[in-house]
Amino acid sequence: MQTYDLEADGLRGLNSSLQAQNAETNQTSWEIVNPKGSHAIAVGLDAPIEVTVKGSTGYYCAGMNQQATIKVEGSVGPGVAENMMSGQVIVDGDASQYAGATGHGGLLVIKGNASSRCGISMKGIDIVVHGNIGHMSAFMAQAGNLVVCGDAGDALGDSLYEARLFVRGSVKSLGADCIEKEMRPEHLNILKDLLDRAGSDAKPEEFKRYGSARQLYNFDIDNSAAY
């Protein structure tokens, strides 16, 4: 176990040390103490290592992660795991805005609630939120799965493309071109796998599925009221 005191030793040293790891490293387990809400913690990693942040973080924790498993024992600021490509990010607490924004792959688990615009422009990432999510979540979401074990706020999935949305609780409102869709066996299987991997005991059958009506994919003047 490598322990890094962020307050004492600084952000640049932390990220350069973590970014220097590769598939052959024997320094596979890292613990970051005294994060104190710092921004850009553990960003740009590209190795199968495990990093535990002992406290809450600021913006963009685990940004653009590849391969690494990053666990935050606290809450995270805006843009956690933004543009993640692969690996896992697990947040014990709550997440601020834009969690998992534009992520291409990997799994983001938020054990508390996520604020607005969770999964905005997601491009293949899987996101599981144990609690609730805020308004405009999955805006222009392109691909991947967003699972919400609690409730969703206003305008869920506005201008959605091909991402799948699963919500167990209530949805305050759906955004433009987002509709409820049939939950077929293959969706239940996807959901079961994600819930298992995210450590949730929720039952797939308790969820509803939402997706794109695909009515806004090509501009049509008769749809202008939807924009």
Added chain:
Amino acid sequence: MKDMDDQIPRTLPIQSATFSNPINAEIRRAAATGIYDIRGGGAKRKVPHFDDLLFLGASVSRYPLEGYRERCDTSVTLGTRFAKKPIELDIPITIAGMSFGALSGPAKEALGRGASAAGTSTTTGDGGMTPEERGHSTKLVYQYLPSRYGMNPNDLRKADAIEIVVGQGAKPGGGGMLLGQKISDRVAEMRTLPKGIDQRSACRHPDWTGPDDLEIKILELREITDWQVPIYVKVGATRPYYDTALAVKAGADVVVMDGMQGGTAATQDVFIEHVGLPTLSCIRPAVQALQDLGVHREVQLVISGGIRTGADVAKALALGADAVAIGTAALVALGDNDPKWESEYQKLGTTTGAYDDWHEGQDPAGITTQDPDLAARLDPVDAGRRLRNYLKVMTLEAQTIARACGHNHLHNLEPEDLCALTMEAAAMARVPLAGTSWYPGKDGF
């Protein structure tokens, strides 16, 4: 009686300046289709521009340098503020961001070839970086756009600089739309979207808003790239003083200011013609912001939007820019709007010099298309050579002017070398009206 009527002088038909033929045609087109006009390119309306400025040249008080004999340097280094590896260019003319998707693969390759041969940089666009353009570009700037189409950290680390795009001159405050007819299998895959749908490019970034957030975003990008490469911030010209100041405050190494003549792949005509500032009007306020913050020349300023000649380059630099970027002019050098395609332009309902339906993917020149047969018309080697030649000519022209003004480096050009032909240009460029020592806003005459 009829004979007498024929002898009465008639009032000539008078076209309305307000309801002109083009305006009326657009009203009829809108009424027939129910959709606004979308097109490529930048503002076509006449606005105050570099043509409204003149160089004074040497005189009794200044002596010139000998043309072709005395050296006039053209090099520029971008990103000297924070980056470990600033970009060093032989010439102060760069290639602006244009996407694979908007442009064909051969066109992107040609831009890389031409820029590299001339010793300058080229820039990616929406949709990410292709191996072809990385391979053919000695210096490649990676655009970090609101859509984040194709954005990944591996390509980010391959870049020689990162350009965070806040806006562009053709549509400040607007996003973009790549229409379905240009979404080939490869473009669709790079952007993680289905083939054939209209791809919306967002107008603002998904994970930050405002200059305080931008500062943190820049920190993240620097941390991911080990503080190696310069970070540019590109804005469409709207509030040049404050946008420049805020970009500096947020930590930019380079500010790119794009005027309304700067081109786009596809945007509403009403947006292109009615939003933003002319390029000429945004240079002095941007320079003023840099000077007020004590970072002029430490944070470099790149100006774009309607740069066509070495004279334009020299004028932009004389007003305080460190470099310029060209987009539309580079496409013309590759072969866009070439008269040899006139018969095909006419089939598309347009003519040479006016073709701007770049979004429809039917470009006869093979540049703004994803149609493999049309794209194959552009030989990237030949087109790259034409771009190289054009960049060299512009550089020679700028050097000629600089020597005539007595300068041994293009960066030694200064506002005092210029005068203005119009009151508007004098006010915007803050240089005297020709034959006077006065410009609007300055006391005395």
